[in-house]
Amino acid sequence: MSNKLNASMSIAKPDSQALTKIQKVAVAIGVIGLFILVLAFFNVNFPNKPLFLTLSLIMMTVGTIIFANNAYLTKPEGIKNDGIWFKSISARGIVGWATGIALTVFYIVLYFKAEWFGLAGKGEANTGLIALFDPLSQLLSGRPASQWFVYGVLYTVAILIFGYKFILKYRHNKYERIRTYSVMFFQLGFAFLIPEFMARMNSNLPYYDLKSIWPLNYYIFEEWSVKGFLSSGTLGLMLLLFGIASIFIITPILTYKYGKRWYCSWVCGCGGLAETAGDPFRHLSDKSQVAWKVERWVVHSVVVFVTLMTTAVVYSYLGTDSSKYWLTKDVFLIGVAGLLTLVFALVMIFKRQELAKDAKYGAIGYFVIIMALIGMHYFSGTNDIFLFDATTLKQSYGFLIGAIFSGVIGVGFYPIFGNRVWCRFGCPMAAVLGFQQRLFSKFRITTNGGQCISCGNCSTYCEMGIDVRAYAQKGENIVRSSCVGCGICSAVCPRGVLTLENDSLKGRINSNEILLGNDVDLMDLVNQK
Amino acid sequence: MEHIVIIGNGISGVTAARHIRKLSDKKITIISAETEYFFSRTALMYIYMGHMKYEHTKPYEDWFWKKNRIDLKFGFVNSIETKNQTLHFEDGNTLKYDKLIIATGSKSNKFGWPGQDLDGVIGLYSKQDLDALEALAPNKEVCKRAVIVGGGLIGIELAEMLNTRNIPVTFLVRETGFWNPVLPKGESEMINRHIIKHHIDLRLDINLKEIHADENGRVKAVVIEDTGEMIPCNLVGLTAGVTPNIDFIKASVIETDKGVLVNRFLETNIEHIYAIGDCAQQREAIGNRRPVESVWYTGRMMGETLAQTICGNKMAYKPGHWFNSAKFFDIEYQTYGWVFATPKEGNAHFHWKHPDDTKCITIEFEKDSNLFLGINTFGIRMKHEVFDRWLTEERSADYVMEHLKEANFETEFYKTFEKDIQTNYLKQFKMAQL
Numbered sequence: 013m014s015n016k017l018n019a020s021m022s023i024a025k026p027d028s029q030a031l032t033k034i035q036k037v038a039v040a041i042g043v044i045g046l047f048i049l050v051l052a053f054f055n056v057n058f059p060n061k062p063l064f065l066t067l068s069l070i071m072m073t074v075g076t077i078i079f080a081n082n083a084y085l086t087k088p089e090g091i092k093n094d095g096i097w098f099k100s101i102s103a104r105g106i107v108g109w110a111t112g113i114a115l116t117v118f119y120i121v122l123y124f125k126a127e128w129f130g131l132a133g134k135g136e137a138n139t140g141l142i143a144l145f146d147p148l149s150q151l152l153s154g155r156p157a158s159q160w161f162v163y164g165v166l167y168t169v170a171i172l173i174f175g176y177k178f179i180l181k182y183r184h185n186k187y188e189r190i191r192t193y194s195v196m197f198f199q200l201g202f203a204f205l206i207p208e209f210m211a212r213m214n215s216n217l218p219y220y221d222l223k224s225i226w227p228l229n230y231y232i233f234e235e236w237s238v239k240g241f242l243s244s245g246t247l248g249l250m251l252l253l254f255g256i257a258s259i260f261i262i263t264p265i266l267t268y269k270y271g272k273r274w275y276c277s278w279v280c281g282c283g284g285l286a287e288t289a290g291d292p293f294r295h296l297s298d299k300s301q302v303a304w305k306v307e308r309w310v311v312h313s314v315v316v317f318v319t320l321m322t323t324a325v326v327y328s329y330l331g332t333d334s335s336k337y338w339l340t341k342d343v344f345l346i347g348v349a350g351l352l353t354l355v356f357a358l359v360m361i362f363k364r365q366e367l368a369k370d371a372k373y374g375a376i377g378y379f380v381i382i383m384a385l386i387g388m389h390y391f392s393g394t395n396d397i398f399l400f401d402a403t404t405l406k407q408s409y410g411f412l413i414g415a416i417f418s419g420v421i422g423v424g425f426y427p428i429f430g431n432r433v434w435c436r437f438g439c440p441m442a443a444v445l446g447f448q449q450r451l452f453s454k455f456r457i458t459t460n461g462g463q464c465i466s467c468g469n470c471s472t473y474c475e476m477g478i479d480v481r482a483y484a485q486k487g488e489n490i491v492r493s494s495c496v497g498c499g500i501c502s503a504v505c506p507r508g509v510l511t512l513e514n515d516s517l518k519g520r521i522n523s524n525e526i527l528l529g530n531d532v533d534l535m536d537l538v539n540q541k
Numbered sequence: 542m543e544h545i546v547i548i549g550n551g552i553s554g555v556t557a558a559r560h561i562r563k564l565s566d567k568k569i570t571i572i573s574a575e576t577e578y579f580f581s582r583t584a585l586m587y588i589y590m591g592h593m594k595y596e597h598t599k600p601y602e603d604w605f606w607k608k609n610r611i612d613l614k615f616g617f618v619n620s621i622e623t624k625n626q627t628l629h630f631e632d633g634n635t636l637k638y639d640k641l642i643i644a645t646g647s648k649s650n651k652f653g654w655p656g657q658d659l660d661g662v663i664g665l666y667s668k669q670d671l672d673a674l675e676a677l678a679p680n681k682e683v684c685k686r687a688v689i690v691g692g693g694l695i696g697i698e699l700a701e702m703l704n705t706r707n708i709p710v711t712f713l714v715r716e717t718g719f720w721n722p723v724l725p726k727g728e729s730e731m732i733n734r735h736i737i738k739h740h741i742d743l744r745l746d747i748n749l750k751e752i753h754a755d756e757n758g759r760v761k762a763v764v765i766e767d768t769g770e771m772i773p774c775n776l777v778g779l780t781a782g783v784t785p786n787i788d789f790i791k792a793s794v795i796e797t798d799k800g801v802l803v804n805r806f807l808e809t810n811i812e813h814i815y816a817i818g819d820c821a822q823q824r825e826a827i828g829n830r831r832p833v834e835s836v837w838y839t840g841r842m843m844g845e846t847l848a849q850t851i852c853g854n855k856m857a858y859k860p861g862h863w864f865n866s867a868k869f870f871d872i873e874y875q876t877y878g879w880v881f882a883t884p885k886e887g888n889a890h891f892h893w894k895h896p897d898d899t900k901c902i903t904i905e906f907e908k909d910s911n912l913f914l915g916i917n918t919f920g921i922r923m924k925h926e927v928f929d930r931w932l933t934e935e936r937s938a939d940y941v942m943e944h945l946k947e948a949n950f951e952t953e954f955y956k957t958f959e960k961d962i963q964t965n966y967l968k969q970f971k972m973a974q975l
Contacts, residue, residue: 088738088870089871091592091871093591094705096592097591099591186954187952187954458950460922460924460925460926461864461925461926461929462838462841462842462864462925463838463866465584465837466552466581466583467581467583467584467587467598468581468584468593468597468598468599468600469587469592481600503952506868507866507867507868507873507875508873508923511950511951511953512953513953528926528929529838529841529862529925529929530842530845530859530860530861531861533859
């Protein structure tokens, strides 16, 4: 799709893109709030930090609330996509690009140059932007702020205020409302407050966002993290066990029952930001078949990468003497290999038909990991997998995937590639859940007989770039691994064709040559396979 | 290789082409003078409203056609020479066919109003209509007021479109309620109120007399027949229905009436020439259906059927139970089976409306036998498959009311209204009998 802003064929500006007076005032209030942060960044030393921080956050919040109220509450309930492709911010216009660049720069500084935000060296006090957040951090956890605390606060505020905006936008839609309350709750409670309080209770505990599950939380099984848990008594041990149970027990059960949406669009922080602050950009995702091919290769490669990396890292700090601790390097490797083989075998035996072409991708991934495991065993004694040192592997993953992909590209590029770039192309958690959703889940999007008019609203507003219409116009259920179940396709459908459902596995993936509406004999004739 | 030529790349022609390709290896050419690629006509409104760009309305990516060996030809057919099986194009080119499918769709109705061809008067059917609208009504400064003539599905869409650009709209409806030749009174009145809620100047029971031009021949005002009132405006939308787009056929030996006349097999009077979609007219109407059906779904169904016939499996067009859908501003509408504006003789209506004035249903059934005939549903999504089955099974209205929950297609967590509907139904039709 071209990036050209083709707002309107007319020379004059369509009226709908103009902001109302109240909206302009709201934007001004929000921008002044943001400007306080910018001043702090340029080392303006505010006399009363708590006051100015509060002022900044409140002004951004109030600005957004006034804007949202004016944009949505002045109109009847319903779909509010008027003029989306005419607005510079949401149609890859100059404002969109500027926002994208600003966000990208922010992320680069955050990840690689935190001292520019005023992060203190050892034994020094924070300055600049980070110092502005010190009082709040002291209040919550009793520690000075870090760049991650600043980021956490802004991230949470963004989800809350844009969540409010989203709720107003979809106030006629109860599914969207409840889902948004859920991401707001999990961000504020689980990602932000609980870890801060835990740090206050027990300073050894690593920062642990309970809802951030391996492999999204790729460092949870690293040595410092595991040591931190194990040195924090029963609570620490419980948390570590919860971390393991999250991916191996809780996740499969919930994904079976509800699809991966229970996580991706109800709980996850990345999803939370994408669904709230990122909502105005959802239509920018690439729907081409080429993009889908790239997506499958990239996201599954990340899964292979993270599995290998984690295995190598855990392997590197385990011992060899089974009399000291039962989990030795070898036991661990055999365990990993066994688990992978089990999953692979089960899929190949029971779900071969449904996978068809994709089976070979799965086989390749499986093969790579197993070969690497054998390699590790073979080179036992060193920490290398083939020629890569486990630390190098970890660092490259952290840099490439953790920082560049999820942060810089994932959020920085919202206004260019849409709000789910990370979730779609990069997130290994999404890939693991998606794999299960495709093969072993009750979730699907159902289409309503022959009612589709191929208008394309569903595909356009699918943030994951799924060509929903391609299925709907065939009367076929949508069972795609990438679907995060945000429900927007169903909301924007003007003919009531789509709905999200959990139902039995049987007949879940269907396909009709002839749609409902024609004579029944014709349908039978043509649909018989 | 047999060459199948299809005139028209709308839903009918494209569906036929796709199915012929699935069933055979024949050479297929689709001709269009509207757009290079197939797009969803029903989505035109969303382009003007800024919900989508033109690209998004194309259901298949551009590579699809080549991959499936469907040739696309951009050009206007002037005439059909049936004897030599040749098409003559406006630019002088010709094209031979072995079988010809006419799927040229519709054009907007004009009823001979003075001024109906002025600059500034548009219909809303084709991509060209949309382009014209964009040029004439880019914003409220250029278009200070628009007048829409014709209270049907396209009229209300045009009103919604102009509304998104804050262009004041006067909506002239000949009938006493919006679309009330089709919708029962309670529904039509609910939609009237919904239209007014969106700040549309809705004028019911009003006829257009003439359209006035300024010195440049552009629309300046309309005059109302009934009151003589003159309404200044820069745009007039004529949305009083559509009529088959078949002028280029009239001179040929292919028999036409309002549309191209076809039998149940969608064959015209000339061998190897077929007509489907909006432009086809059944010699005898099928059931309660109109002889000319200008609906997306029927076009698609005719395409599916004709592909069978062309590929050697001769098949009559036998549409199943009637269904349709639309959206009136924020209110979705679906219909299954037959519900008439006033119950047919021997039938009764049950009407339920939610107090919030955005949801209602009407069912029509036979008074004596209680046989369920159809449902209109507004603001509540219901399952096509379930109603199709109930109609086939000839269920009673009592049964449908009792099992209404099965037909619910709403989003999770949505409030449901079956209980309230059932209670009302019982109150209205059963208590009285006791």
